[in-house]
Structures are given as C-alpha cells and as structure tokens.
Amino acid sequence: MNKNKIAIVGLGYVGLPLLIEFGKKYNVVGYDIDKKKIENLKRGIDETLILSDKESNNLKKLKLSCNAKEIKQCNIYIVTVPTPLNKKNKPDLSLIKNASKVVGRSLNRKDIVIYESTVYPGVTEEVCVPILEKNSKLKYENSHGVTNHENLFYCGYSPERINHGDKKHNIKNVKKVVSGSSKKITNKINKLYKSIIPAGTHVASSIKVAEAAKIIENTQRDVNIALINELSIIFSKLNINTEQVLEAASTKWNFVRFNPGLVGGHCIGVDPYYLTYKSKKIGYTPKMILAGRKLNDNMTVHVSKKIIHLMKKKRIKLYNSKILILGLTFKENITDTRNTKVMDLILKLKKIRSKIDVYDPWVKKEKFANEKNFKLINKLEYKKKYDVLIFAVGHKQFNQINISRIKSLLKTRNVIYDLKYILPASIVDGRL
Secondary structure (H helix, E strand, O other): OOOOEEEEEOOOOOHHHHHHHHHOOOEEEEEOOOHHHHHHHHOOOOOOOOOOHHHHHHHHHOEEEOOHHHHOOOOEEEEOOOOOEOOOOOEOOHHHHHHHHHHHHHOOOOOEEEEOOOOOOOHHHHHHHHHHHHHHOOEEOOOOOOOOHHHEEEEEEOOOOOOOOOOOOOOOOOOEEEOEOOHHHHHHHHHHHHOOOOOOEEEOOOHHHHHHHHHHHHHHHHHHHHHHHHHHHHHHHOOOOHHHHHHHHOOOOOOOOOOOOOOOOOOOOOHHHHHHHHHHHOOOOOOHHHHHHHHHHOHHHHHHHHHHHHHHHOOOOOOOOEEEEEOOOOOOOOOOOOOOHHHHHHHHHHOOOOEEEEEOOOOOHHHHOOOOOOEEEOOOOOOOOEEEEEEOOOOHHHHOOOHHHHHHOEEEEEEEEEOOOOOOHHHOOEEO
8 A cells, every 4th residue: 555645625526536546546535524425435325326336335444534634644735625616606715715625634744735626826825825834833835935844835736627427538537737836746646646537637837737627628518518509599590490500511631529518517517617707807808608698607598488489389287287397417327416507497487476386216206305396206207297398308218218107197188398309390399
C-alpha cells in the first residue's frame, strides 16, 4: 500500500468513483457531511446508482466518515463537492468554501489539496487558498511574500469528467487533466492520477488553464444544443421534421450532430453561468454564451405552448385536463433530479390548472412526497385515462413500452408529445 493517505471530501457522483479507484492502491478516507449518506454507504448502499454492485460492496471495506477528525492524518485532500447556482444564476460557492474550511483545519505542512469541483478560472487560488491559509495557519506555495518554506502547503486542480449515467466513459478510460501550484507538485499530482487511470493524463500549464478547460467543455455543448434548439423552433414553424433534417445533414463528414431538448442538470445548465460571471467581473459581457443559455432556459416555454396549442387544436379542455409526464430526472438512466427542466415544464403546464402525474422509475416517490404541483406515481396506471402524454426523459424503460400499452393510457382524443424521439413520428402529435 502506498505511503500516501488520501481524503476524498464529498461523496457524490464524482467522489465515489475516485474513492473506489484510489482505495485499490492507497489508504483512503471518504468524508461527507451527510450522515444518512455515510450510513448507507457503510452498508454498501449507493443511492446514486453510480457504482456497480461489486463496487458498492467494496465500500464496506473502506473508511467512511462524517467526522472531520478522521481526515486529519491524510496528506492529500481531494475536494469533489457540488458547485451549484443561486436563484439569480450566480455561482454558489458555499459548499466548496465550507469544504476548504474543513480541509484547512486538518492541513499539515507539505500536504496537497486538489480540487475537482467545477469552478470559474481563479477560484482555486483566489477563493479557496485564502480559506485554507486562514484555517491551517500555513502558507500556500505561491502566496506573495512567503519566506518560511517549512510551513507550506500545495494545491492542484484536476477537473472531474464524470458523465453521469454513462457506463462506457468512466473514470478509468477518460483522460484526466491535471495541474499544480508548481512543476514539482504538478508532477506529483500527475503521478497520483496516472496510477489509477489507464487512459492517462494531460498536464495543464497552470491551475487556471485547467479550470478554464473544464468550464468550456460544457459551455461548448450548451451553445451547440442552443443552436439546434433554435433550428427546431424555426423548422417547427416551417412544418419541417427536425430529426429528418439532422439525419440528412449528418451524412456530411464534418457535420457534428446535436439533438434538440431540455438542458438541465448540474453541468451543461450551470457551467456557462460560472464562466459568464467571471467574464462580467473583468469587464466583458459575453454575447453568444448568454444568448445560448437564455434560449435553452426558455425551451420549456416553447414546449408548453406547443402542447397547449395541440390540446386546443384537438378540442381538449385545458382546465382539469389529465397529463402524464414520463421522466423527471435531468437526463436518461440516472436518479438525479437537480436542476431538471422537466420541473419547469410542469410549472408551465400547471398554469392551465391541469392535473399532472409523473412517472419515473429512477426516482423514489418519497423524495417528492410533499410536492403540490404534481403527483409522482410508482407505476403506470393503465385504467386511468390521460388527455396528454409527454415523453420528457429517454429512460431505457420507456423505450421498451409497447405502443399498444402507450395508447391504452390515453383517452380517445389525446395528445402525445415526444421530446426524446422515443416513438415513431407517425403516432405522435408533436416533437422538437
């Protein structure tokens, strides 16, 4: 077993795979402030469903704690806490700041702190490092005026590249970007990640370069999806099938295909706001990025209007209409409902005072027990006839539903709206 002792701070969809892989070669401690989560993980229960059954079972062999004292003996700290937005779409750094306080109180000289949380360029050294210094009474390697080299700690940044729900592109076979506060520390961090990632690493020239590389990955996807969403709106008005257009365009060797849809979650729907926030701070207001964000955020308005238009066209009464939505998570085959745009769509459709049921086999009913805008049902009720059926998320279970069973859910006069291209175009009334 290697002499390094590693603390993984934050045991979510990023921290858990790291914990498993580092645990194969190093002494590790998994730390999270969520007591219930720690209790479940100790029993081998991974509610995120990120880990395989074998990996979940291996959790029982690892040290897991919500007591910060348990990480004091570590010499490498990897911070993987969420970095969400507040209600004004500005960066909420409270979790990463609190994690830095916890780590700072445990730091000893020559320890290394590596951040994996998605941030705008500068957060590691401008926001987190001062918190580490204050709570550790030590000095960061690159702090101005440092003269006592015996009381230094070091930092690095290695952005997470976990694609939630993707079993193919996992932590072991996706190249990892690494960076450090000096060439020596970068080499140490590089060696550390290379030891668990067969796909290898890419060494960034600085921490800020690594931070920026991460933030543009999802910003690029957001802008590209916004373009396709806008095209789908135009094609809809021209009565042209968007999917057929994309299939035709995809025959050209250099056409990069993106599909229209609702853009939510804690990556694509969040990261661009981190970059634009920093950009505004330095005096430049981004145009394309913010335009793409605005368009993607407003897609639920477009979809709800289309559904209501189809209801009116088929003479379905809006008031007290029964709507069934299939899917609540922000993407297919995961349990995560954070920042899901399906919730926004529900709120838009509630304005016509409809009664909305939601079925999602990946989401536990008790999670939304007090929800007033919709009812989360445990199974499809074929005796309960609906006016509208909306395919909102492309879960594998929905792709397996027989078409005759789908029709049995509906009244004679009905609307089927397919956001995810699950059904044949011939049997749906609308799609993006």
